[in-house]
Amino acid sequence: MVEKTVVDTEFDRVVKAQKCKIEVNDLTISYAGKAALSDVSLKIYENEIFGIIGPANAGKTSFLKSLNLMNTFDANMKVEGDIRFNNRDIHQLRNVYALRSRIGVVFPLPVGLPLTIYENVALSPRLRGIKDKTSLDQIVERCLQRAALWDEVKDRLNSLGSLLSGGQQQRLTIARALSQEPEVLMLDEFSIAVDPVTTMRIEDVLKELKHEMTIILVTNLVQQAHRLADRTAFFLDGKCIEIGDTEALFNGEVKDPLTLDYIEGRFG
Amino acid sequence: MHKTTLEKANSAESMFSVSALNVKNKKTQKLYSVLFLMMTLLLILPVLVILGTLIVKGGSMISIDFLFTDPVNGMTEGGVFPALLGTVWLVSLALLVSVPLGIAAAIYLSEYASDNWFTRIINLAIINLAGVPSIVHALFGLGAFVMFFGFGTSILAASLTLAIMTLPVVIVSTRESLQAVPHAFREACWNMGATRWQTIRRVVLPNAVSGILTGVILEVSRTTGETAPIMFTGAAFFLPFLPQGIFDQTMALSLHLFVVSTQVPNVPEALPYAVALVLIGMVLLMNSVSIALRMYLRGQKKW
Numbered sequence: 001m002v003e004k005t006v007v008d009t010e011f012d013r014v015v016k017a018q019k020c021k022i023e024v025n026d027l028t029i030s031y032a033g034k035a036a037l038s039d040v041s042l043k044i045y046e047n048e049i050f051g052i053i054g055p056a057n058a059g060k061t062s063f064l065k066s067l068n069l070m071n072t073f074d075a076n077m078k079v080e081g082d083i084r085f086n087n088r089d090i091h092q093l094r095n096v097y098a099l100r101s102r103i104g105v106v107f108p109l110p111v112g113l114p115l116t117i118y119e120n121v122a123l124s125p126r127l128r129g130i131k132d133k134t135s136l137d138q139i140v141e142r143c144l145q146r147a148a149l150w151d152e153v154k155d156r157l158n159s160l161g162s163l164l165s166g167g168q169q170q171r172l173t174i175a176r177a178l179s180q181e182p183e184v185l186m187l188d189e190f191s192i193a194v195d196p197v198t199t200m201r202i203e204d205v206l207k208e209l210k211h212e213m214t215i216i217l218v219t220n221l222v223q224q225a226h227r228l229a230d231r232t233a234f235f236l237d238g239k240c241i242e243i244g245d246t247e248a249l250f251n252g253e254v255k256d257p258l259t260l261d262y263i264e265g266r267f268g
Numbered sequence: 269m270h271k272t273t274l275e276k277a278n279s280a281e282s283m284f285s286v287s288a289l290n291v292k293n294k295k296t297q298k299l300y301s302v303l304f305l306m307m308t309l310l311l312i313l314p315v316l317v318i319l320g321t322l323i324v325k326g327g328s329m330i331s332i333d334f335l336f337t338d339p340v341n342g343m344t345e346g347g348v349f350p351a352l353l354g355t356v357w358l359v360s361l362a363l364l365v366s367v368p369l370g371i372a373a374a375i376y377l378s379e380y381a382s383d384n385w386f387t388r389i390i391n392l393a394i395i396n397l398a399g400v401p402s403i404v405h406a407l408f409g410l411g412a413f414v415m416f417f418g419f420g421t422s423i424l425a426a427s428l429t430l431a432i433m434t435l436p437v438v439i440v441s442t443r444e445s446l447q448a449v450p451h452a453f454r455e456a457c458w459n460m461g462a463t464r465w466q467t468i469r470r471v472v473l474p475n476a477v478s479g480i481l482t483g484v485i486l487e488v489s490r491t492t493g494e495t496a497p498i499m500f501t502g503a504a505f506f507l508p509f510l511p512q513g514i515f516d517q518t519m520a521l522s523l524h525l526f527v528v529s530t531q532v533p534n535v536p537e538a539l540p541y542a543v544a545l546v547l548i549g550m551v552l553l554m555n556s557v558s559i560a561l562r563m564y565l566r567g568q569k570k571w
């Protein structure tokens with residue numbers, strides 16, 4: 001925890017000078033020598049929702065993984081190129097854990113940890129050293145509220161999180177990501193296991209959340225990107241084809257006709 | 269068009285009728301299930317015969333007195349107390365050494381080590397160590413603990429020998445329990461910024477502990493019966509007094525059984541059977557604890 005505060009002040013100084021949250025240059029990702037993403041360069045600004053759309057196999061998930069340094073979990077996965085978080089090269093970070101705790105991730109397949117619902121959400125605050133019961137209670141309630149799960153589980157916070165339904169587990173995962181109080185929230189097709197009504201509720205929450213954090217939203221639903229994203233990137237077969245203002249893209253102001261074809265559902 | 273509708277009607281009808289093929293399939297099915305049942309019964313037959321023989325021939329000698337008095341009269345009369353106590357000493361001390369070491373090694377191998385030549389060599393060594401015959405362990409214990417470290421033939425030397433012997437099994441069973449915890453849980457934790465150790469402590473270990481415990485208890489029951497490794501290193505034929513510390517020798521049930529059934533003249537016929545019954549009773553007790561634990565924990569599935 002001591003290390004973290006040191007990084008904190010450094011990060012914070014840089015944040016104030018720059019609005020660019022994440023910047024990647026010539027990012028190339030490969031699995032066992034096979035490229036999954038090549039030469040992607042883009043910037044993600046603070047407090048925006050950055051949408052990423054594209055068909056399967058486009059490298060969207062791989063992109064998210066590299067930001068979080070998840071390549072260290074997988075010996076096959078190689079990441080080359082520059083990744084800057086708050087304007088600092090993440091490959092030079094000394095404290096990977098501090099970086100990961102600032103980035104909340106939600107992957108398509110929900111993972112409720114085999115702990116109680118309460119502990120699932122309280123885990124990250126506990127890792128940060130928060131022990132006080134009332135603070136933990138507050139965090140748990142607030143995060144579950146925001147993930148639109150509180151009403152369903154408030155009477156059974158002590159039952160196992162891993163035995164909730166798929167959609168509930170997904171919202172639990174979102175609550176857990178929020179409990180990190182992240183600077184960046186990465187959502188990878190979060191609505192796959194969630195019903196449409198709840199999806200809408202979460203989307204509303206995301207619109208609120210962007211005032212507090214930066215959100216990267218990978219989605220298979222182009223309309224979801226349209227509803228939420230400030231800017232949208234279109235990935236195809238490991239390349240970033242186009243990045244632009246979401247409204248403009250959906251109005252047909254595209255540089256590459258492929259983008260419009262995808263948005264309008266003409267292939268995929 | 270007309271034809272497919274007809275076929276559909278036929279197949280719908282076939283669910284409610286029985287063809288010759290159905291009858292034959294059903295018969296074969298029945299035949300195999302009976303066959304496999306017989307084989308299973310055949311398997312438990314030896315267990316029943318062994319237990320039955322022991323109870324019939326030695327059961328009459330078993331009593332509280334038998335468990336808690338010393339053997340007397342050249343070991344032809346009296347009880348098995350020093351041997352029983354000795355076995356408890358040896359097994360507990362062995363586990364005290366092998367369990368912490370084994371669990372630590374398993375955690376390292378399962379959670380920290382990356383898959384490289386070094387880890388592969390360690391794994392190979394563990395598998396081979398598990399395959400070493402117990403008599404070889406006995407000679408190793410004699411050379412290493414009794415002579416080289418100068419512990420003499422003592423409880424300490426015998427326990428350490430047993431510990432070395434059980435170590436690979438503890439490692440393997442612990443590692444299996446750890447690996448049974450899905451990898452996704454670990455990644456979810458790491459993604460939150462948890463360190464490896466935080467992840468192990470808060471998520472992996474609490475969910476593996478049941479399997480680890482079961483493995484350890486099964487190991488206890490195996491160690492209880494070992495004879496060769498303790499024969500050269502710390503177990504005595506007969507001792508007129510109880511061990512006072514870990515540098516003393518001790519009697520042990522397994523060796524005592526060997527002695528009364530082959531080495532001592534004029535032993536009443538029931539005695540070896542009774543000693544064997546005590547030994548098996550101990551093992552069965554441990555196994556039942558392990559099975560009960562497993563059943564209890566299986567009822568608490570967490571994912």
Ligand SMILES: Nc1ncnc2c1ncn2[C@@H]1O[C@H](COP(=O)(O)OP(=O)(O)OP(=O)(O)O)[C@@H](O)[C@H]1O
Pocket residue numbers: 031032035036054055056057058059060061062063074076
């Ligand atoms: N762990 C892995 N090991 C090997 N190859 C992988 C791994 N993960 C992804 N890949 C490969 O990388 C490429 C891009 O995959 P990625 O998951 O990034 O695509 P995606 O855009 O997220 O697709 P989807 O929309 O289906 O989720 C694919 O060809 C895939 O086979």
Ligand SMILES: [Mg+2]
Pocket residue numbers: 060061062188
């Ligand atoms: Mg994906």
